[in-house]
Amino acid sequence: MPQVVVDVVLKPEISDPQGQAVLGALGRLGHTQVTGVRQGKHFVLDVEGTPDEAELKQIAETLLANPVIEDVELHLPTD
Amino acid sequence: MRIGVITFPGSLDDVDAARAVRLAGAEPVALWHADHDLQDVDAVVLPGGFSYGDYLRAGAIAARAPMMRDVVDRARQGMPVLGICNGFQVLCEAGLLPGALTRNSHLHFRNRDQLLRIERADTAWTSAYGRGQTITVPVKNGEGRYVAAPADLERLEGEGRVAVRYVGGNPNGSLRDIAGVTSEDGRVVGLMPHPEHAVEDLTGPSTDGLGFFTSVLKAVVSA
Numbered sequence: 001m002p003q004v005v006v007d008v009v010l011k012p013e014i015s016d017p018q019g020q021a022v023l024g025a026l027g028r029l030g031h032t033q034v035t036g037v038r039q040g041k042h043f044v045l046d047v048e049g050t051p052d053e054a055e056l057k058q059i060a061e062t063l064l065a066n067p068v069i070e071d072v073e074l075h076l077p078t079d
Numbered sequence: 080m081r082i083g084v085i086t087f088p089g090s091l092d093d094v095d096a097a098r099a100v101r102l103a104g105a106e107p108v109a110l111w112h113a114d115h116d117l118q119d120v121d122a123v124v125l126p127g128g129f130s131y132g133d134y135l136r137a138g139a140i141a142a143r144a145p146m147m148r149d150v151v152d153r154a155r156q157g158m159p160v161l162g163i164c165n166g167f168q169v170l171c172e173a174g175l176l177p178g179a180l181t182r183n184s185h186l187h188f189r190n191r192d193q194l195l196r197i198e199r200a201d202t203a204w205t206s207a208y209g210r211g212q213t214i215t216v217p218v219k220n221g222e223g224r225y226v227a228a229p230a231d232l233e234r235l236e237g238e239g240r241v242a243v244r245y246v247g248g249n250p251n252g253s254l255r256d257i258a259g260v261t262s263e264d265g266r267v268v269g270l271m272p273h274p275e276h277a278v279e280d281l282t283g284p285s286t287d288g289l290g291f292f293t294s295v296l297k298a299v300v301s302a
Contacts, residue, residue, distance in 0.1 A: 010181075014226055017184050017252075063143070066136055066172065068179045069226060 002047045004056055005075040008065045009040035051076055080105040080296055083120035085150070087112040087141040091128035092163065092275060099275040100124065103292035112144040121299040122159040122203070123150055125166025127219075127273060137180060137222045138168030147173055159203035159295050160267045164220055167259065167269030176260055176269045177235060178227035183220070184252025192284040193218035193272050194247040195258055202242055202265035203298035207290035214287035216277040218250050218258075223271040225253035225260075235260060243270050266298070 010016050019037040026034045043064055045056070057074055065072035082100045084107055086093045097107035108120050112130075117123070130141035141147065147169070154160045154175055162170035170176040183189060192215050200210040208214070227235065232254060235241060243259035251271070259270025274288025 011228075013228065014181065015184065015252075017182055017186050021186055063139070064135070066139065066179055068171070068177075068228075069181060 002077045004045045004047050006043040006060045006064050007073045008070050014069045081108050081120045083108045083110040083123045085110045087130035089130040090126050093126040096124045096126040096275045099278045099292045102278050112146050115145050117149050122295050125162040125169050127164030138172045141169045142172035161204050162269035170269040175267050181224045182222050188221040189250040190219040196244045196246045199242040202261045204268040204291045204294050207294040215285045216272045216274050216288045218272040223251040225257040
């Protein structure tokens with residue numbers, strides 16, 4: 001069954017306190033090479049038949065992400 | 080006067096909201112999110128809580144409930160709607176109010192009595208107050224930080240759409256100390272603090288919250 005992946009991250013201008021908390025923990029663990037963390041969501045959708053890109057785009061942009069605060073990327077199966 | 084209070088799976092403050100409606104002198108009507116019948120109510124309150132466990136985003140799934148389609152349609156025709164805490168999140172997710180509520184900047188759940196300033200005393204839910212009046216009601220949230228794009232914030236301020244602002248300390252990092260906003264027509268109001276928990280001396284820090292519920296009585300009569 002084809003799988004469609006949707007990645008959602010907060011827009012760059014929206015502050016991400018969870019990502020900052022992760023960054024703080026990395027600093028305390030001595031991982032100084034990491035200078036920024038943005039935390040997001042990763043959805044894997046099982047799709048029956050040939051994925052309908054327009055419908056999937058609508059799902060991603062109207063339910064899985066809130067366009068007021070989040071950017072969304074849709075990854076369709078490549079084969 | 081009939082005021083509906085919608086219960087979603089995970090709503091917590093629907094009973095307190097109904098009690099506040101009754102204390103204000105109206106008849107509370109219990110509504111269930113999965114129904115498609117507003118039962119001829121004159122106004123609707125969306126209560127606080129954790130609908131659907133805040134899964135996906137706070138209020139996101141509740142905003143797509145069958146009853147919410149009726150609420151959105153009626154609100155666009157001028158029916159007063161008040162969203163408190165999770166209800167505010169639902170109204171933003173449903174597109175009835177601008178902006179969004181995100182994780183508190185300090186990452187802590189914050190629960191305390193909060194001083195607020197009424198910025199708009201001419202909405203359906205705030206006319207019992209005076210402009211600039213300060214009130215004390217409880218605030219309790221983990222995802223209450225109000226955000227919007229900079230241009231949208233400017234527009235909201237320019238249009239006077241900030242209904243309530245935090246004073247004496249911002250509990251969650253909300254931009255511009257915004258505690259609540261209103262729709263263009265002033266009929267829909269959403270706020271993170273809980274006026275329904277401040278309606279009786281016995282159980283609240285004040286009775287300052289009652290004004291939200293008495294305001295709407297006038298709004299409905301004059302509509």
